[in-house]
Amino acid sequence: MAAASPLHRSLLGAPVIGGAAVVGFLIAWWVSAKSFDPMRIPQPGDVWDAAVQLATTGYAGGTLAQHTLQSIMLAFMGFAVAAGTALPIGLAMGMSRSAEAVFGPIVAFIRPIPPLAWIPLAIIWFGLGDGAKIFVIWFTAFVPTLINTFTGVRTVDPTIIAAARVHGAGPRRMLLDVILPGAAPLIFSGLRVSLQASWMALVAAELIGAFFGLGRVLMTAAQDIFPGMIVVAMAAVAVCGATMTWLLGVVERRCLPWLKVTP
Amino acid sequence: MSGIAFTDVTRAFERKGGAFQALEPVTLHVPDGEFVAIVGPSGCGKTTLLRLAAGLDHPTTGSVMVGGRAVTGPGPDRAVVFQQFALLPWKTVRQNIGFGLKCRGMSDAEARPLVERYLATMRLEGHGDSYPHQLSGGMQQRVAIARSFILEPEVLLMDEPFGALDAQTRIEMQEELIRLTAGQRRTVLFITHSVEEATYLADRVVVMAGRPGSVREIVDVASLRKAERWAERPVEEVMELDSFIRIRTRLWRLLRSAGAHRDDAATHTLPIAS
Amino acid sequence: MSGIAFTDVTRAFERKGGAFQALEPVTLHVPDGEFVAIVGPSGCGKTTLLRLAAGLDHPTTGSVMVGGRAVTGPGPDRAVVFQQFALLPWKTVRQNIGFGLKCRGMSDAEARPLVERYLATMRLEGHGDSYPHQLSGGMQQRVAIARSFILEPEVLLMDEPFGALDAQTRIEMQEELIRLTAGQRRTVLFITHSVEEATYLADRVVVMAGRPGSVREIVDVASLRKAERWAERPVEEVMELDSFIRIRTRLWRLLRSAGAHRDDAATHTLPIAS
């Protein structure tokens, strides 16, 4: 995936332009927050104060560190369970039309149902602990990996499959040495989306009686109508999500050393 | 015992709006130890024929036998070399070459010396730990050949194996192939678009015609090759021989008439990459 | 005035671990109206050279002039035909042929008669509303050529235009090209891996050597072609001429020595599709 064209490679690097854009955004915010209705746009100063409060004295039952740690744990668990279940099912669906026929309709039907709608059922089935929260995250994060794994398997170069067959690959070898690595780039694309979905579902998950968590901070701030704190919680979620995605990228490069470029 | 026998083989593919007849009854016999090249217009069913022999596809009617046994699926007695190399991109050169051995359950320790030997035979020393994309096309094709040869198959099935290579590399690979098949005489089915290549390499050249695919003519080269000792001479020299040029021109003429009106027919079909 | 002049052109690509010199100073002059073919081992910089003339790339040092003006970017005075046809799959044959005219701001009504004329010239009547995937390779390449010719470029840059075609179609396209360039004499830079093709088509054949790319020798064919009236004879006949075979063999020898030790160098580079 080379740059679209030499003409459109920019003279300045990504960090410079990206940095400038972020600074520009902050200035635009600062100016507009001053000039528009101050009740409706969180003031930079309020956000700063909220950040300080959260980091030091705490809010919604804990400090930034406690909330963040808890959310990272939860998002990761949800993501891990989602990936751990979606991968084998996706592989099965990709390799067998029967498995596709079995799982396909159920997944297609359940997939549009929002995480919020599952909360009561999650509580009834799993109680108020982490189980219910992980279940809610799982529901959202499961699908992207599943679909990408399925598509990845189906798009493995048939010539390569044929080559492996003529060299005597049995089902096990085919899975481990051909299908899995062949589908791996797409699987990782799916994992990225699942990771995003995990963080997005976190807010809903932490509605289930969470004692700590950024989602709880968000919802408490929403209850309290504390826009500054909402922004702080949003920013914390965004930073955590982006960081985990970056880590996933590192893992991806480690796992796929044969790729010329990782997308 | 490794001859290939196609007997009244047809293959029809399901298409929107009915079946598409890719091969009309084809009967072709490649005796044990012979090198047969197939040339023919695009879409005439060359790849289909080869896939039938490989066991990657099944005939609609008729029978395909290799070494006296009916073909039911791929087997290590038949190695296939594809035009696009079809190396596993996620495996190093060494792992690719050893893949078939591993599939047979051989341990790494057992496979190692064999792999090293083929690395050397194929002049790939020093590249054992590279990934395929780090190699030139010629080197990739050498890896693909090594991967097949290491299994010591009785039958070699090659589908335009040198089509993706540049002219010089191609010639080198042709010489290489002559050398390798001369060492251990093997039954070879070799598909090519190059009439020169077919003439230079094969004992017999099968000219196919298309829509539906059929054998148009079989041209014998073996007698000349033996008589003029082509195998012992550099390829440029062989290609300048009058006898060589005559066969080549004859094949060309056959092909051009076989391929006539191809474009019009092609409108209604999808060219599928071999 | 449409000659191409490369003067002391070099091109270095950035790579991990320093610059990679793809071309060492190359000086080459293609006079107005001449047909020059370039052959050379894979990776020797043929495509790089062509891209410089097309304005798709810029030299690291030296100058590239076309028609007396320095090249700064792509322009409609220079048409490029690629090996992979590079047709827009989502446009019909008609739309593909008319694409360049549309880019110039010509209305559909104005473009229509021109497009129809080229459909006829290229023997594509009846396929105007087909999509590329419905055509055979040869027809696709004819569309690509029509798309370029319709802009009446002074310079034609062709990068292995027939490399993806099968042998028979390739020969037909070669004859077609002879016919077209004979009609309106144009400056042509033609890259090929086929020594026969270069010999058959070109006035002069440039043999390049690799790593870094350089011009090894230039072989004149024009005088022979004229003397023996190749253009008026069928290609099979020409290719059997002693004179033809002699030039071809000479080019081959040059090439094989130019390509020596290529593989070792290739380890450290990624072959990039032209």
Added chain:
Amino acid sequence: MLAKSDLRPVRRRRGPAVGPGARLTLLSAASIAFALGLWFALAASGLLPKMLLPSPWDVAQALVKNIGVPFAGATLQQHLLASLGRFSAGFALAVAVGVPVGLMMGWFAPFRHAFAPFFETFRFIAPLAWVPFAALWFGTGIGGPILIVFSGAFAACVINTYRGARMTDERLIEACRTLGAGNWRLIVDVLLPSALPSIMAGIRVAAALGWQSLIGAELIVASSGVGYLIVQGQGSVETPIVMAGMATIGFVGLLIDLGLRQIDARIGRGWRAGA
């Protein structure tokens, strides 16, 4: 060399007399039946009170009943219509903004560099988190629900368009540049159609995510909508109606996806090889 008896045709495939298509349909039906059966059994087992896990039959009854009798002020089809309106607006906006943004990111590097930091962070924020701001900025206006659905659907549109645009065959771009195509024409005539399969895949994901955000969108102002129905139903522990709402969302979501698939298949019908 060949024994006559060996000349029997190769068996193509072992399997039942039913065609593969029919067999797969059968499997799908069996799987759905199994899931429903499991649900029936669980509901009938009495492990959970009926109030918390009604049987599929109760849910179906609640669903049918709500078609005639309003719940939370409207019949099911009225709720559905209201939800579809909100969804369409937010989803259409996400596509209308996301696809051009993705194309611009694919084509103009400076745009990509400038936009990426926001994009790579904002996409982790749940639609639900925007509810307070949606209320603050748009009040009771349609803008609020649109913002929520948009925040759910936008990222998928951008990412897939961007990836699709970046995957565009460079040779096509160069060929068109040599034919005189400018930026605009390249984006419209080359990048966009080339990215179309990826864009459509993204749009399908976006539709699913946007549709999922409905509950959030209907938390701001309430008087109608399937999301509202679910929340109100949850509030009074009318589990059958809640599940009827979930089933409706699931089913309509499925229909939306099928519709988009149809569009996808139609768009490239002419030119996509094998279409």
Added chain:
Amino acid sequence: APAAAEEVKISYQPALYWSLPFYIATEKGWWKEMGLEPSFSTFPAGPQQIAAAPSKSWDIGGTGSPPAVLGAVRFNLVTIALADDQSDTAWVAARAKDADAILKDPSILKGKEILLTTNSTGHYTAVACLKKMGLGPNDVRVVNLGPAQTIAAYSSGNGALAAAWPPFSYTLQEKADTKTLCTGRDGGAAVTAAVVVRADFAQEHPETVAKVLAVYLRSIAWQKKHRAETMAYMKKFYPEGGTTLSDHFIEMDYDKRPIYTLEEQLKLFDRSKGPSTMDQWHTDLADYLRSTGTLQKTPEAKDYITDKFLKMIADDPKLRAFAMDQG
């Protein structure tokens, strides 16, 4: 000639007892009689409702007391009347089988979980009740859940206690088979709802505000006089908001949630002998909100509670008669 009807935007939450007066007024055609043309918006919860105020999406609304106080601090909402008193119907409940043991010895609750919605009247009630039962704020573990989730969780066996406000408290009792341990009133907490107006709107259109309030009060006066008819309206109104209550709870709503006529309101808002009852109730609530960290400091009652509009009605004989349903 009659002037064109005045437009006014009114907000409330569906299916609540204190929303009923808006509904009855519409049914009775009293808005028109007052020359008003209201448009209504309903919000599923208080935070969204008051957050929609600064965009001028609504002018006057009914809302729970916590959002009323929060809205005063955040968005300059002014409290102009009391909507209802739900102190008897917001409660802390336990499973019927456990209730007696708990009442006998509340200390067995130590370390147990109570399910409730934080920063709500339910929480406010719970804090007061726990104190009354002799339990400190850290003796039980508060699990924060939305009202619907509280019911689902409690009825599937989670938590030792649950707290909620009506109608969720009713649902809790009905569907989870609970017994009330302590109401807001038992704990000494005034759990109320209020009528609020945007300060800028009140400034610009005092007459309109007075008229809307007069209509609201007329409904109240009428409701107090017509028990059976009011309950009939409740049975029509509640399901439109997705709530279906049994007759028992309909009666409870009517009988146990005091509402106040103009005269009674004036007494509640009377500051002639120091802070009014209303001031006291809201200040207590604000103190609670400060204790949870929602508010940084307790707002001055007189800054956001006013009897100005009640007095405007009282001082205008025509309005007064209308508001007392004597027209």
